[in-house]
Amino acid sequence: MSIAQLAKDFGVAPGLIHYYLGNRDDLISGVLNRYYRRRLEALPALTGDWRSDVEIISRSSFELACEIPGVSMYVASHNRFRLFQSVAPGEIDYGMALFNHITSAFLQGGFSPDQSALAYHLLAQYLLSSSISAAGRQSPAEHSSYLRGKFDSISDTRYPAAKIVGAAFSGLGAEYAFDAGLKLLLDGFANWQSNEVAEVGKSQASRAPRKPRGARAT
Incomplete structure (x- = not known):
């Protein structure tokens, strides 16, 4: 521009x-x-x-x-x-x-x-x-026919994983991929947070003062 x-x-x-x-x-x-x-x-x-x-x-x-x-x-x-951004005062x-x-x-x-x-x-x-x-328009579903043709034409023995996964890959649409990816990302954040809380709890427990052996409860 x-x-x-x-x-x-x-x-x-x-x-x-x-x-x-x-x-x-x-x-x-x-x-x-x-x-x-x-x-x-x-x-x-x-x-x-x-x-x-x-x-x-x-x-x-x-x-x-x-x-x-x-x-x-x-x-x-x-x-x-x-x-x-570059903004004026106010x-x-x-x-x-x-x-x-x-x-x-x-x-x-x-x-x-x-x-x-x-x-x-x-x-x-x-x-x-x-x-x-x-x-x-980069999602596989936008080019499904082309991709399926390529995967159908490859050797089962030379590219076995590509052959198995290719059909499912060819059908991935933008909205489905976005929804699935967002869920995985949020799940990761949630697990990360819960693990961090657990580690903090362990750390605090390890620093708590312990009663000497034989001490009576009052």
Whole structure:
């Protein structure tokens, strides 16, 4: 994208775009800030049930990302404005606001700051890759006939696993893969949290003072 091309598309002088919108980076950040605002405003208030809250956040974010695929494509290839935006004094950085909302869901669920940071990152990466796959029609079901033909033509003895799994792989759709992947991710977060709580309990028990042998209870 260039300011000159935008000016041509809108039939105005490039100077007008610079005057009202700033430079190219300002324009990109403005678009992303509006996108993050839409993501945030589509979400209900947090309930304190981290799994329900994160699932709602994930599904809503995935739907919007599929609706506006250009944002995911940009974020996947550029680090600038991936999260935080360049805003004027008094304006809201909705990238920051969305980050605060999602990490709050994990913190309210009892995750530590370190756990919340990693959980946010893993979730963001999953949503990004899933939305790009859906937008680019990369799911196997989009190319089922071609894939089935290839798997049917291969040797049973040379590629036995590919032969066995190929038919099921060819039928995987974007929505099914997203739902299954999200469940696995949330299950992993839940197991991770429960194991961490158990380890903390063991640590506290090991540090508890012990009564000397032979001591009488009072």
